Amino acid sequence: MKQTPKQFFATPAGKLTLAIIAMVLCWTVLIVYLSKTSAGGTWFPSEADIDNVRAEIKKETNTLNAESANLQAFEDLQDSYEDSLATYWNADRDGQPETELRNLISTAAQNAEANIQTLGSVRTSSINNELSYADLDFTVVDEYSKVIRFFAEVEKCTPRLSWRRVEIRLEPNRARAVTGPGARQNNTTAVTTTPAQMFRTTGQVRVIKYSPAGNTAKVSTTSTSAAASTMATKTTVPAAGATAPAAGATAPAATNTTATNQPAAASAAATPAQQGPAANDTTNKENAQ
Numbered sequence: 559m560k561q562t563p564k565q566f567f568a569t570p571a572g573k574l575t576l577a578i579i580a581m582v583l584c585w586t587v588l589i590v591y592l593s594k595t596s597a598g599g600t601w602f603p604s605e606a607d608i609d610n611v612r613a614e615i616k617k618e619t620n621t622l623n624a625e626s627a628n629l630q631a632f633e634d635l636q637d638s639y640e641d642s643l644a645t646y647w648n649a650d651r652d653g654q655p656e657t658e659l660r661n662l663i664s665t666a667a668q669n670a671e672a673n674i675q676t677l678g679s680v681r682t683s684s685i686n687n688e689l690s691y692a693d694l695d696f697t698v699v700d701e702y703s704k705v706i707r708f709f710a711e712v713e714k715c716t717p718r719l720s721w722r723r724v725e726i727r728l729e730p731n732r733a734r735a736v737t738g739p740g741a742r743q744n745n746t747t748a749v750t751t752t753p754a755q756m757f758r759t760t761g762q763v764r765v766i767k768y769s770p771a772g773n774t775a776k777v778s779t780t781s782t783s784a785a786a787s788t789m790a791t792k793t794t795v796p797a798a799g800a801t802a803p804a805a806g807a808t809a810p811a812a813t814n815t816t817a818t819n820q821p822a823a824a825s826a827a828a829t830p831a832q833q834g835p836a837a838n839d840t841t842n843k844e845n846a847q
Contacts, residue, residue, distance in 0.1 A: 646768040647692065647717050655692040655767055656680045662719070663696055663763070666711035672704040675758075682767065690767045693722060698759040699729060705759050712763065722762040729756035 566572040603611075647655055659680050667674045678695035685691065698708055705726065712719055731753065 643768050645717060646689070647765040649767060649769045652717060655765055656682070659692060659694050659763075659765065662715045663694060663712070666715060667698065667708055669711045670704055670707035672698050672700045672708040675699045685766070688769055690769070691764055692767050693762055693764050695762050696760070698761075699756055701754050702757050705757050708759075717765060719763040719765055722764045724759070724761040727758045729758050731755055 561569075567576055647659075649655075652658060656679075660677060663677060664674065674696060676695075676697040681693045683691045683693075698705060700708075
């Protein structure tokens with residue numbers, strides 16, 4: 559007996575056939591309507607598609623290499639900056655340059671036996687939140703050899719100082735008269751001596767000050783302590799000044815007493831002629847006896 563399609567699909571063989579047909583239809587729909595991938599290609603790319611993908615990969619690789627080179631350059635710069643910080647003036651390690659920089663220049667001049675004529679104040683200018691410049695002007699007037707030794711001593715300073723400006727000029731060389739026993743060798747000829755040639759050296763040194771994080775609080779605390787010490791000194795000075803007038807007040811009293819006693823002492827030590835007529839009469843009677 560011949561089966562109808564409805565009866566056939568009701569059997570297990572019919573159900574299997576129906577499932578296979580449905581699976582084929584699903585794959586057909588996927589191939590036709592969903593052939594485009596998320597990358598923009600197809601499931602069956604052509605040679606042109608493959609070349610485009612290779613070009614994109616090469617482009618992204620070059621971009622990655624460039625960014626890696628920029629990152630390495632930044633890391634090298636950061637390492638160089640951190641290495642440079644060790645050579646800068648560290649406020650925690652070297653103190654405040656407003657005072658210590660002047661001490662360094664003074665010590666260098668003393669070691670070189672050079673005469674510092676003027677030594678200015680330290681001027682600071684900010685670079686960023688952690689770095690600032692500190693400049694100091696000076697003038698040295700001395701012999702050339704001492705000036706050179708002074709330069710050498712400045713080069714030895716730690717942290718190292720950089721030169722912003724240096725100018726060396728000859729000082730007028732004036733002969734001066736010699737006084738003393740040596741000047742009496744010849745009464746008619748003036749004895750003079752020529753001093754050593756002096757050089758006026760003006761310059762400016764600079765350091766880069768590094769203030770680590772947290773150093774601001776330390777500086778503020780130090781400034782507060784210094785201000786407290788100054789206030790204590792100012793408070794003590796009037797007290798000492800108050801004692802001085804008291805001591806001065808005693809001195810006039812002693813002076814007045816002495817001044818009062820002086821006429822009596824002078825009268826006692828005076829001669830009979832200075833004591834008046836009464837003293838003269840007494841002296842004449844004694845002589846008559």
